[in-house]
Amino acid sequence: MLSALASAQTTNKTVTAQRGDGIISLLRRNGLDPGKYYKDFVKLNKKNISKKNGLYIGRKYILPVSEEKEETKTVSQPDSVNQVPEATADTTVIAKKEAVEIAPPKEEPPKPRVFKQPLFGKKLENVTIESDELKGAIYYLISGHGGPDPGALIKQGRKLVSEDEYAYDVNLRLARKLIAKGAKVYIIIQDPNDGIRDQRLLEVDYDEVNYPKKKIPRSQRLRLKQRTESVNALFLQNNNGKGYQRLIVTHIDSRSVGEVIDVFFYHHERSKKGKRLAESIQATFKQKYARYQPNRKYSGTVTSRSGLYVVRNTMPAMVYIELGNLKNTKDQKRILDYNNREALAKWISEGLIADFKKE
Ligand SMILES: [Zn+2]
Incomplete structure (x- = not known):
């Protein structure tokens, strides 16, 4: 039991992005405070994140390792909204959209007018x-x-x-x-x-x-x-x-x-x-x-x-x-x-x- 917990805390879990996922929602669902782990997540998954910080449906993402004990993870969730920096909150809206639209994992350049x-x-x-x-x-x-x-x-x-x-x-x-x-x-x-x-x-x-x-x-x-x-x-x-x-x-x-x-x-x-x-x-x-x-x-x-x-x-x-x-x-x-x-x-x-x- 002890050893199992230790390994869960030191190795990075991976999750698959689903329709509608953005970095913030993915972190939250996995009990990670976006305000705290957003930057780490981006660093870990650089290759699989679009220019506007969007995720691709079906791709695997590495989660940052939580510093907190298992039982406190969920407790911190409700407060996390206020801790999200404004800029990241903004881009996630776009990111969510992108994740939905870009079904096959392919980067689309912005369309010229x-x-x-x-x-x-x-x-x-x-x-x-x-x-x-x-x-x-x-x-x-x-x-x-x-x-x-x-x-x-x-x-x-x-x-x-x-x-x-x-x-x-x-x-x-x-x-x-x-x-x-x-x-x-x-x-x-x-x-x-x-x-x-x-x-x-x-x-x-x-x-x-x-x-x-x-x-x-x-x-x-x-x-x-x-x-x-x-x-x-x-x-x-x-x-x-x-x-x-x-x-x-x-x-x-x-x-x-x-x-x-x-x-x-x-x-x-x-x-x-x-x-x-x-x-x-x-x-x-x-x-x-x-x-x-x-x-x-x-x-x-x-x-x-x-x-x-x-x-x-x-x-x-x-x-x-x-x-x-x-x-x-x-x-x-x-x-x-x-x-x-x-x-x-x-x-x-x-x-x-x-x-x-x-x-
Ligand atoms: Zn003339």
């Missing part, structure tokens, strides 16, 4: 949300022209390429980056069968639609009115026009004819938020130019240009960006290379993040 946007094309439609940096921010993206209006046209060899396709491609890349940071993004001008494209020569087509799926009119005035009304309606729907909501319009037909063409930013003359938005993006561009093209002085400017219909009539604070001029040979080189379209989108997104952080 994925947002699906078919406009990005089959390969890129699933966007993994990397962070919440832009959580709460709402963006409306308008790429210039679209539908019956291709914008600036140039010939590449025998092929005709147009401004709207390139502005749209940059816009999609930008949208994807913003979504990945947790923003809500409305792509106002959209083409369901284009997607993000890495080709140099993007096919000219005329089937772009205006959000949600409206045909784009031929008349310039009606076209601009249509996209303006779409943005304004969404703006009012979203938090009654409150919160951080921004519109970004992109074109590639700047009128600048200097040898060095830069990216220009326009905002409404009376919008402080619009001005700050434009300046935030411009500041990012200045930094990038200094870093990647130190010999080239950046001369893009921020100016108010309330004469533009979309600038004048849209409700959210906005920036109108001219990414260059497709008719300029140097700009063509830049914009036809998808790496540069990707870089432009990245820089704009970084400027937008900087602006959101100022809010």
Whole structure:
């Protein structure tokens, strides 16, 4: 009798975890105070415990050796609740759930949050949300022209390429980056069968639609009115026009004819938020130019240009960006290379993040 008791106290008992078991319940059932033995249990069973301290059904677990005499074990149980440290009490709730869900003993990594946007094309439609940096921010993206209006046209060899396709491609890349940071993004001008494209020569087509799926009119005035009304309606729907909501319009037909063409930013003359938005993006561009093209002085400017219909009539604070001029040979080189379209989108997104952080 004596020897039997001695061995029970010095050797570790093993038990099998059952459905619904967590570390705390398992310890309690075996007369061990969780407040006292929780850490020992984790140490002893490291290999069989999930990241969130969950147990696996059907696996064997080693129990810590009790320091107490047999008869006091059960007595200590009712008090033990108060002795459980808060953190362990918390994780056990999750642990219990896991133990139930993970029937075959296999560790499941946390599921990444994925947002699906078919406009990005089959390969890129699933966007993994990397962070919440832009959580709460709402963006409306308008790429210039679209539908019956291709914008600036140039010939590449025998092929005709147009401004709207390139502005749209940059816009999609930008949208994807913003979504990945947790923003809500409305792509106002959209083409369901284009997607993000890495080709140099993007096919000219005329089937772009205006959000949600409206045909784009031929008349310039009606076209601009249509996209303006779409943005304004969404703006009012979203938090009654409150919160951080921004519109970004992109074109590639700047009128600048200097040898060095830069990216220009326009905002409404009376919008402080619009001005700050434009300046935030411009500041990012200045930094990038200094870093990647130190010999080239950046001369893009921020100016108010309330004469533009979309600038004048849209409700959210906005920036109108001219990414260059497709008719300029140097700009063509830049914009036809998808790496540069990707870089432009990245820089704009970084400027937008900087602006959101100022809010
Ligand atoms: Zn344009």
